[in-house]
Every structure is written in C-alpha cells, then in structure tokens.
Amino acid sequence: MTNTKNIFPGLIAHCKEYGFIFPSSEIYEGLQAVYDYGQMGSELKKNIRDHWWKNMTQLHDNIVGIDAAIFMHPTTWKASGHIDNFNDPMIDNKDSKKRYRVDHLIEGFADEQLAAGHEELAKEVLKCMDALLAKDDFTGLKKLIDDNKIKCAISGTCNWTDIRQFNLMFSTEFGSIAATGETDNKVYLRPETAQGIFVNFLNVQKSGRMKIPFGIAQVGKAFRNEIVARQFIFRMREFEQMEMQFFIRPGTQKEWYEYWKAERLKWHLELGIPGNKYRYHDHVKLAHYADAACDIEYEFPFGFKEVEGIHSRTDFDLTQHQEYSKKKMQYFDNDIDVSTGKPFGNYIPYVIETSIGLDRMFLLVMSHAYEEQDLGTPDKPDSRVVLKLPAKLAPIKLAILPLTKKDGLPEIATKIMDACRADFRCFYEEKDSIGKRYRRMDALGTPFCVTIDHQTKEDDTVTIRYRDTMLQERIPITKIRDIVTKEIS
Ligand code: GAP
Numbered sequence: 001m002t003n004t005k006n007i008f009p010g011l012i013a014h015c016k017e018y019g020f021i022f023p024s025s026e027i028y029e030g031l032q033a034v035y036d037y038g039q040m041g042s043e044l045k046k047n048i049r050d051h052w053w054k055n056m057t058q059l060h061d062n063i064v065g066i067d068a069a070i071f072m073h074p075t076t077w078k079a080s081g082h083i084d085n086f087n088d089p090m091i092d093n094k095d096s097k098k099r100y101r102v103d104h105l106i107e108g109f110a111d112e113q114l115a116a117g118h119e120e121l122a123k124e125v126l127k128c129m130d131a132l133l134a135k136d137d138f139t140g141l142k143k144l145i146d147d148n149k150i151k152c153a154i155s156g157t158c159n160w161t162d163i164r165q166f167n168l169m170f171s172t173e174f175g176s177i178a179a180t181g182e183t184d185n186k187v188y189l190r191p192e193t194a195q196g197i198f199v200n201f202l203n204v205q206k207s208g209r210m211k212i213p214f215g216i217a218q219v220g221k222a223f224r225n226e227i228v229a230r231q232f233i234f235r236m237r238e239f240e241q242m243e244m245q246f247f248i249r250p251g252t253q254k255e256w257y258e259y260w261k262a263e264r265l266k267w268h269l270e271l272g273i274p275g276n277k278y279r280y281h282d283h284v285k286l287a288h289y290a291d292a293a294c295d296i297e298y299e300f301p302f303g304f305k306e307v308e309g310i311h312s313r314t315d316f317d318l319t320q321h322q323e324y325s326k327k328k329m330q331y332f333d334n335d336i337d338v339s340t341g342k343p344f345g346n347y348i349p350y351v352i353e354t355s356i357g358l359d360r361m362f363l364l365v366m367s368h369a370y371e372e373q374d375l376g377t378p379d380k381p382d383s384r385v386v387l388k389l390p391a392k393l394a395p396i397k398l399a400i401l402p403l404t405k406k407d408g409l410p411e412i413a414t415k416i417m418d419a420c421r422a423d424f425r426c427f428y429e430e431k432d433s434i435g436k437r438y439r440r441m442d443a444l445g446t447p448f449c450v451t452i453d454h455q456t457k458e459d460d461t462v463t464i465r466y467r468d469t470m471l472q473e474r475i476p477i478t479k480i481r482d483i484v485t486k487e488i489s
C-alpha cells in the first residue's frame with residue numbers, strides 16, 4: 001500500500017482518466033477553478049448528496065428540505081451583510097500582477113515550512129496570522145509577509161502591494177440592459193445557500209406547521225470569486241453546498257451548537273473513515289454573523305483542511321431580514337416557560353448552521369478511497385489502483401461479467417442484470433480478459449463483481465469477487481441481490 005506518498009497528482013489524473021472529473025470547457029484550455037463531473041463523478045456526487053439529504057431530512061423528524069432559487073432579491077445581500085462584509089484581504093505581487101488571498105499566501109508558506117521540517121516556524125507563522133486576522137491588522141499581516149520573505153510563486157519576488165479588501169460575490173444584470181450599457185438591475189450569484197433558507201423561514205414554518213426547534217436543509221450551487229483557487233476541487237468558483245439551518249429558542253444556542261458539532265462528526269465517521277483523520281478547529285476570527293464557529297477538518301493529501309463549518313449564527317440573519325424587508329420574522333412559541341409559568345411568546349429564533357461543501361466532501365471521499373497498491377513479487381510485478389469507496393456511495397454497485405461472449409453466458413448475465421438493476425446500479429461488461437475487467441472495476445470503486453462461467457449453467461452459481469480483499473467465492477445466483485443490498489443499505 002502506498003497511501004503514505006503524495007497521492008494527490010495520481011488522484012487528479014485518475015479522476016480524469018476514469019470519468020470522475022474533467023476541467024470545465026477543456027477544449028478551450030479550461031476555466032480556472034471550475035470543473036465538470038463526468039459519468040462516474042456525477043453518480044458519486046449524487047450518492048453523497050442523497051446520503052446527506054436522507055440523513056438530514058428522512059432521519060430527523062424536525063428537519064425539512066427546500067430548493068430555493070440561486071438568484072435572490074439584491075437587498076438580501078445587503079441585509080445579510082455580504083455586500084459590505086464578504087471580503088477577503090488580498091495582496092498583489094507587483095512583478096507577476098498575481099493577486100493572492102493573504103491567508104492563503106501565508107498558509108502556503110507555512111505548508112512549505114512544514115514539508116521542509118520547520119514545524120515550529122510553520123506553527124508560529126500561522127498563530128501570528130490568526131491573531132492579526134482577528135484584529136483586521138493589515139499592516140501587521142504585511143509585515144509578517146515581509147519579515148518571512150514570502151515569495152510570489154510566479155515571479156519569485158517579494159515585491160508586494162499593500163493589503164486591500166475585495167468582495168467575493170459575482171454579479172450580473174437582471175432583465176434588459178439600456179442601450180448605454182448602464183443598468184441598475186444588479187443581481188448576485190448567491191455565495192451561500194443559507195439566505196434562501198432564511199428568507200423562507202416563515203413560509204416553511206407556517207405551511208409545514210413546524211415547531212421550534214426545527215431545521216431547514218438545502219443543497220445547491222454557490223459562487224465565489226475566489227482569487228487564488230487551489231488544490232483541484234478543494235477551492236472552486238462554482239461549487240455546491242449542503243446546508244442546514246436549525247432554528248432554536250434564544251439562550252439554547254450553546255447546547256445546540258455542541259449537539260450539531262457532535263452529530264455532524266458522527267455522520268462523517270459513520271462512512272467508515274477513521275476518527276484520527278478528523279479534527280475540530282475553532283474559529284479565532286468569527287464571521288460577521290456568528291457568536292461561535294468551528295470547522296470540521298479532514299486530513300487531505302495536502303494537510304488538515306476545512307470540510308464543514310458549524311456556526312452559531314445568533315438571530316443575526318432573521319433580524320436583518322426583518323429590518324430590511326419590514327416583514328416580521330417572529331415565531332410564536334406557546335410552550336410554557338417553567339421559570340415564569342407563561343408561554344415563551346414571540347421571539348426571533350436563534351440559528352445553528354451546519355454547512356458542508358459537496359465538492360469538498362467528494363474530494364474527501366476520493367482521497368480516502370484512492371490507493372495505489374503494489375501486488376507483485378520480485379519475479380512477477382503487479383499493481384492496481386483501487387477506490388475503496390463506501391459501498392453505498394460507489395457509482396456502480398455490481399459488475400456483471402460473463403466469462404466469454406458465447407455459450408449462453410451473456411444470456412444468464414443479462415437475466416441477473418434485469419433482476420438487480422431496479423434496486424441498485426449494475427454494469428455489464430463482456431470485453432477483455434476477466435483480470436482486466438476486475439482491475440477496471442477496482443479503479444471505478446465497484447465493490448462487487450460477479451462472473452458467470454460454464455459451471456453457472458450446471459448449478460446456478462457464480463463467482464463473487466470482493467473489491468477490497470480481492471477474495472472470491474462461489475455463491476448461488478439467488479443470493480447476489482441480498483449480498484449487495486445488505487452492504488449498500
Ligand atoms: N453558510 C455558511 C458558509 O457558507 P463557509 O465556511 O464559507 O460557510 C461552508 O462555507 C462550506 O462550503 C465550507 O466548509 C466548504 O466545504 C464549502 N466551500 C466554501 N467555499 C468553497 C469553495 N470556494 N470551493 C469549494 N467549497 C467551498
């Protein structure tokens with residue numbers, strides 16, 4: 001097993017070769033930080049999305065899902081604070097004209113120091129950066145970059161501008177544009193899905209007769225004009241979020257924040273990924289809407305990085321929308337407050353948010369699953385690339401492989417395919433040697449292969465091969481569906 005070496009370049013190449021991810025509009029040299037999911041990738045992504053959606057909505061009585069539009073009234077973003085506050089401190093290199101997000105530039109430097117064995121320096125620089133970011137101390141951050149002689153990756157120089165704030169939202173025009181080219185119809189591509197939930201809070205609460213505490217979940221596209229987009233699909237300009245806003249009584253936010261921190265980590269671990277690959281990271285600099293926040297970080301091939309955020313968003317968003325829309329965002333709570341003996345009455349709920357990037361979760365799942373294995377002996381070299389995907393997420397669950405194209409074997413294989421395809425995704429393949437077909441299925445992450453051979457005609461048994469162990473056993477055809485269904489449910 002070679003997962004200790006840097007698997008990242010191999011993983012990226014694998015994603016393209018096997019139809020998981022392609023650079024967007026590749027024939028035109030691509031578009032930076034935008035990617036397309038191929039025939040295998042879209043299936044895996046859908047399975048991750050469904051797995052999250054089912055966990056949130058089907059398995060929680062008090063959480064429902066919505067699907068709000070990407071375009072929203074522009075005042076939404078004024079109210080939410082994104083127009084004024086959704087900025088990142090940026091710095092330009094005067095020689096290469098390349099613009100960097102300051103925290104990414106410094107983190108990149110720290111990663112290099114770590115790789116070179118200078119752990120103390122890396123930690124010191126990151127600690128210093130966190131403290132300076134928390135104070136919005138741009139002079140201090142510039143000094144940190146200068147003192148450490150942090151270079152531009154393109155020009156190799158330290159010739160930096162001052163640090164300035166840039167807004168990350170994309171905008172476009174709605175409706176017709178005047179002949180002068182001028183418009184006051186500016187709309188934004190949402191930078192988070194959360195606001196579609198907040199503006200619908202009362203619609204859902206009233207139409208669904210929801211009682212606090214309750215949650216609203218949503219999956220959808222979000223857009224951010226990330227200046228430095230790095231690490232494949234880790235930081236994209238167009239990506240998908242899976243977010244849930246949990247509406248609670250004011251004063252209960254600490255306990256619900258802890259609850260959702262634990263609950264979300266549990267969801268990750270239930271996929272069979274070991275706990276030591278995860279850690280929490282408390283935010284030092286809180287977003288403009290939060291009174292507590294942390295990230296769930298995963299150890300990607302390039303280090304521990306955020307995959308999900310848990311945010312205690314107070315009543316900030318609903319209060320802001322109430323103020324800007326002049327519509328009441330209150331909830332009437334008729335439960336009895338034991339301290340007063342009266343109903344809790346009217347209030348604007350507090351909110352705990354869980355927010356995970358679908359693409360980032362995709363990268364996590366692939367990083368964990370991808371293995372380059374050396375199976376050879378000194379006189380007989382052999383190797384394979386296998387994706388040890390959790391069976392419930394795998395794009396194909398069962399490969400059905402007749403040993404030869406004749407003697408009635410394809411007919412039996414087709415019957416098996418017809419019996420199983422309504423329950424889970426099957427794949428039929430009769431080309432190439434059986435060994436080659438197994439290897440291809442390993443590379444796609446298919447957990448089970450069944451081979452139909454001449455013995456099948458005599459006793460209605462097939463050989464089932466398990467992807468991870470490569471073990472094979474003989475089983476009756478009638479058992480195939482049960483074995484696969486048990487693993488994926
Ligand atoms: N509604 C809160 C919110 O959007 P965030 O921490 O900015 O919070 C939540 O984003 C999650 O969305 C992140 O943990 C990450 O998984 C994902 N995400 C954010 N920016 C991303 C980007 N540029 N590319 C891919 N995923 C991103």
